[in-house]
Structure formats: C-alpha cells, structure tokens
Amino acid sequence: MDTLTHALSGALLARATASPSHHAHDTGQLTLRARMTVGFIAAAFPDADFVLRAIDTLTYITFHRGITHSIILLPFWAWLVAWILSNLSRLSHRPYPWQAFYGIAALGIGIHIAGDVITSYGTMLLAPFSRHAFSIPFTFIIDPYFTGIIVIGLVASIFKPKGRYPVVAALLILGCYVGFQGILHSRAVEIGEAYVKNHRLKEAQVHAFPQPLSPFNWKIIVSHDDDYEVASVNLWRTQEIGASAAESGLLGRWEAIAAGYRPVSTAKWTRHSRFGETERQSALAHEAWRQEIFAGFRHFAAFPVLDRIEYYPDAVCVSFLDLRFIVPSLQPSLVFGLCREGLHGSWHLARDPGLFGRD
Structure with missing residues (x-):
C-alpha cells in the first residue's frame, strides 16, 4: 500500500483510540493533534526501508517489507519512534517522555503492517527469523476507495472535534470494504x-x-x-x-x-x-535462472516468466518478470535480468536500468 495511505490510516487509528474524556491539559497526555501526528509518522515509518533503493532495485525488492514490517520487531520499532519523537519534543515548549508516544507508535506501525498484508506483494512478518512473505491479496497496492474512506473519516472528525464517531465509523467501513474485497477474491x-x-x-x-x-x-x-x-x-x-x-x-x-x-x-x-517456448530459450533461461546471484529475485517472484532473451555480438542477456506486476496497456514493472559475455563467460546482474527498459 502507498505510504501516504499508510500514514493517514495511522492518524485515523490514533484519533479513534483517543479516550472520550481526553483533555489536552492532562499531565503527560498528548493533545489530539500531537496524537494524530504521532500516528501519521509511525504508520509511515516501516517504509523507511525505501532507502535500499539507493543500492539497486533488486536489493530493494529482496529486503523490502522485511525487518521494518516484522511483528516480532514491532515493539522495538515502536520504542525507537517514541524515543526519537520524545527527544524532538524537548525542543518545543512542551516535552513528553517516550512512554507518551509508545502506544500510539505501536498502533501506527501495526496498522501499516496490516495494510501491507492485504496486498499481493507479500510481507515478511517473522523477519529476521523467516523470510516467508505473508499475503492476503484483497486490496490493490494503490486503492483510491480505501484511501478515500480514510480521508472522509479524518475530514469529518474536524467538524466533530470532541467525538470519535466519524473516525470509528470510517474504520468500520474500511473493515467492511476489505471484507467485500475478500468476497470478490473468492469469486x-x-x-x-x-x-x-x-x-x-x-x-x-x-x-x-x-x-x-x-x-x-x-x-x-x-x-x-x-x-x-x-x-x-x-x-x-x-x-x-x-x-x-x-x-x-x-x-x-x-x-x-x-x-x-x-x-x-x-x-x-x-x-x-516460465522458461520460454522453444528448447533453445528454455536451456538458456534455465541456466540464467539457477545463478546464485539471482537468488533474490527467485525468492521474490511468485509467478516468474521469461520476459525476453537479447543477443548481442559479444553477449547475451536474459530477463524475467513476475506476472503479479503486469497491468494491461502498461509496460511490465520489476523486470530483472542477467547477462553473460561470450559462450562460456560468467553471469552478472544487468544493473543498467535502460538495458531492458523496465527495471
């Protein structure tokens, strides 16, 4: 799910779980605005693993939705977010201890993980002890209806600043919407x-x-x-x-x-x-597919197929894609390949993003 929707869902949950008797002047208690801000930030936090993209795309997809999305490490990440926000609050006129942020941070990270599990990408809930990617594919990674329900709930809460009904209703409608998607999935x-x-x-x-x-x-x-x-x-x-x-x-x-x-x-x-239609394609595709340096993509791809084989005067390149990420009328995304120089040269990852045009 996109990071903005995650962040908004964290703000929604933070507002919905605020005590009905919440008062800004209560000692050590966050204001509603601060509470929603913490939920917003915490729910966006797991996507901090986007920095892996700076290494290369294959490294990113290999480890994305890994340790920052782990339910085992959730308590630690919640503490880290709470500690950072607590230290930042000391720069303002109203400092808070990290304990004031912890519960909301845990809720924000938790709803982020839940939002990712219902998409088809896969989430490593048990990292770092297991790389198994859990997925209940009910919701597309960018769903304007899903996001719209959250936004309506947050906007409605502006007009009901002392009541939780708009945000609680939005969460219930969101749950019903995902349930409806589950029915469509079964169909x-x-x-x-x-x-x-x-x-x-x-x-x-x-x-x-x-x-x-x-x-x-x-x-x-x-x-x-x-x-x-x-x-x-x-x-x-x-x-x-x-x-x-x-x-x-x-x-x-x-x-x-x-x-x-x-x-x-x-x-x-x-x-x-998976390996092409001809015997020649199949032999070369199998050889490329088995390379140790391609292990990351082998683990990631649930439905891998041969995309193309490109022959050059002194090299050959083989690329694969995952059928999950093909959308009608759009170029396939997350296409990865390997190249080999000569007939008996060693294989290496095709790191040039323009080689296959879709990396």
Missing part, C-alpha cells in the same frame, strides 16, 4: 477453478490478485507445472468497453487499462511459460 478464484475443471488441468493451482482502478478488476492466474494461464477480468461488467483512440494523456491511459479487464463471459486467457 475470482471460483472462476479460475471453473477454468481448471473445463480444461481438465491436472494439479493446477488457482490464484487471484486485485487490480487497479476498481475493486471489481482482478487478475486470475492458473499455474500448472512451469506454465501459467492468465485472465484479467471485471466481475461487475457484462459488456466490454473500448479505449477511445482520440483520448490521450492520463484519461486515455486509464481507459486503456480499464478496457483490459473483460467481463467474465468474454475473458481472454493467455498462456505464459
């Missing part, structure tokens, strides 16, 4: 299971992932052996929509993306192969 999985049954695919697994623009947009992935069958569907529409060729810019892009999600009755299933 998408049922469509995939029907496809498996109709095509008699043995030992196939069905997965469904939320998509942008609408909670009714879903990607269904049926995996069997090293092959995938993928469909992008809209669970609400009964007729296809077409993108206007006359439109350009942001509106035209939105229309093109929306048109890529078809009604269930006209869903288009596309086949992808």
Whole structure:
C-alpha cells in the first residue's frame, strides 16, 4: 500500500483510540493533534526501508517489507519512534517522555503492517527469523476507495472535534470494504477453478490478485507445472468497453487499462511459460535462472516468466518478470535480468536500468 495511505490510516487509528474524556491539559497526555501526528509518522515509518533503493532495485525488492514490517520487531520499532519523537519534543515548549508516544507508535506501525498484508506483494512478518512473505491479496497496492474512506473519516472528525464517531465509523467501513474485497477474491478464484475443471488441468493451482482502478478488476492466474494461464477480468461488467483512440494523456491511459479487464463471459486467457517456448530459450533461461546471484529475485517472484532473451555480438542477456506486476496497456514493472559475455563467460546482474527498459 502507498505510504501516504499508510500514514493517514495511522492518524485515523490514533484519533479513534483517543479516550472520550481526553483533555489536552492532562499531565503527560498528548493533545489530539500531537496524537494524530504521532500516528501519521509511525504508520509511515516501516517504509523507511525505501532507502535500499539507493543500492539497486533488486536489493530493494529482496529486503523490502522485511525487518521494518516484522511483528516480532514491532515493539522495538515502536520504542525507537517514541524515543526519537520524545527527544524532538524537548525542543518545543512542551516535552513528553517516550512512554507518551509508545502506544500510539505501536498502533501506527501495526496498522501499516496490516495494510501491507492485504496486498499481493507479500510481507515478511517473522523477519529476521523467516523470510516467508505473508499475503492476503484483497486490496490493490494503490486503492483510491480505501484511501478515500480514510480521508472522509479524518475530514469529518474536524467538524466533530470532541467525538470519535466519524473516525470509528470510517474504520468500520474500511473493515467492511476489505471484507467485500475478500468476497470478490473468492469469486475470482471460483472462476479460475471453473477454468481448471473445463480444461481438465491436472494439479493446477488457482490464484487471484486485485487490480487497479476498481475493486471489481482482478487478475486470475492458473499455474500448472512451469506454465501459467492468465485472465484479467471485471466481475461487475457484462459488456466490454473500448479505449477511445482520440483520448490521450492520463484519461486515455486509464481507459486503456480499464478496457483490459473483460467481463467474465468474454475473458481472454493467455498462456505464459516460465522458461520460454522453444528448447533453445528454455536451456538458456534455465541456466540464467539457477545463478546464485539471482537468488533474490527467485525468492521474490511468485509467478516468474521469461520476459525476453537479447543477443548481442559479444553477449547475451536474459530477463524475467513476475506476472503479479503486469497491468494491461502498461509496460511490465520489476523486470530483472542477467547477462553473460561470450559462450562460456560468467553471469552478472544487468544493473543498467535502460538495458531492458523496465527495471
């Protein structure tokens, strides 16, 4: 989930959990504004691991949503945030001990972790003891409806400064919205299971992932052996929509993306192969895939497929992508590859962001 939505959710939770008898003059108690500010900052804190992007993108995706998103380390991170804010408060006319910040900081970090778990990226809840990435893929990473519910709750609280009802109602509506997305997820999985049954695919697994623009947009992935069958569907529409060729810019892009999600009755299933379609592609892709320096991407990619093989006079480059991060009408994101010089040279990561054009 995007960092701004995380931060706003922390402010919302901080306001909702304020005591009804909260008084700013109570000794050692934060004002409502300070309380919401702490929630905002704490809920944004776990995404501090974005600094890993300065190393390279592969390092970032390997460790993103790791130790800063760990429920095991949550008490420590809450203390760290509280300690920093306590020291900063000493620069003002009203200093607070770190204990005044700790509970709100823990709530903020906790709601951030919960918000990430319901997306498809995966969150290492048990880091550093386990790198297993937990995911309940109900919500797309950027969901304007999810964010909008939070914003409405916060704005409404301005007009009810002494009451918690607007923010509590927003949290309840948010929970109902995620529950509704869970129902849509089950429906998408049922469509995939029907496809498996109709095509008699043995030992196939069905997965469904939320998509942008609408909670009714879903990607269904049926995996069997090293092959995938993928469909992008809209669970609400009964007729296809077409993108206007006359439109350009942001509106035209939105229309093109929306048109890529078809009604269930006209869903288009596309086949992808993890290691390519030909024997030559497969041999080279397998060799590149097994390289130790590519272990980070192997761990990260849930549905990896060969993107392309590019041949140069003195080198060959092989790139892979993850089907979770393909959106209709947009260039694939998080594409990573390796290159080898000559027929028997050693493999190295393709670090040039322009090599495949989508790193």
